[in-house]
Amino acid sequence: MNDRLMRVLQRVPTMAGAQLTQLEDNARRHSTDPAAQVILHEIGEERRRRVESGAKAEEERADAIASRVADLNLTERLGLAFTEIPLSDAELARLRVLHDHPDQNEYELMVLAGDRGPSAFNLIIGMLCYRRRAYLPAPPPSRTPNEEFWSGLVCELTPRNASNGSKTHGWRLRPETVLALRRLALLPEAA
Incomplete structure (x- = not known):
């Protein structure tokens, strides 16, 4: 992989939602480019990680509340x-x-x-x-x-x-x- 693509991929986990959407839009416009396909894949993986992380945090929060209100x-x-x-x-x-x-x-x-x-x-x-x-x-x-x-x-x-x-x-x-x-x-x- 070239250095520019690596730098973009390394920034994906730190990007805000709007930045990810902009990057995704740009990559979709060049969807036949293999680098764009890699970027789209990484954006999808990052979104999946964020959903899983959010669900886990919500579950932990709900468990903590349930413990507080049990009695x-x-x-x-x-x-x-x-x-x-x-x-x-x-x-x-x-x-x-x-x-x-x-x-x-x-x-x-x-x-x-x-x-x-x-x-x-x-x-x-x-x-x-x-x-x-x-x-x-x-x-x-x-x-x-x-x-x-x-x-x-x-x-x-x-x-x-x-x-x-x-x-x-x-x-x-x-x-x-x-x-x-x-x-x-x-x-x-x-x-």
Whole structure:
């Protein structure tokens, strides 16, 4: 290999993402050149190393958090999770809607939250828990086979009868969630 190619290859591990993309774009424009093919291969290997390294670091971080919260109850886990990964405005708004309007169904909650579809509400609550999964216990099973009910870590489903007489359910915050949010002054104290 020539010296210039060796210098480029030696810099690949130290390049920022944008620099790698620029180098990749340049190499693709000369893809018939064997040196460009070597550069493209090395860029691919570097990206794979970065993904593996990031995944390993994330796994180690999750293990460390799991050790810290192992002896905590759900209220304490939620409080820590909401402190270390603060709630977004959208997440907090939906938790407040649930608090202020217990036992409403997804359609009613959708209207109250200003969402465009009922699944948005459930997805936001589910992702709220999923993003903080290292702090929380395993989610309960979903009614859908082979799925987890992430929202079930902060909410409970309450049986309801629909206006047409069919069985349905409403949503309400778990008592542990209400307590954790009150301790963080994110919900008002009980009257």
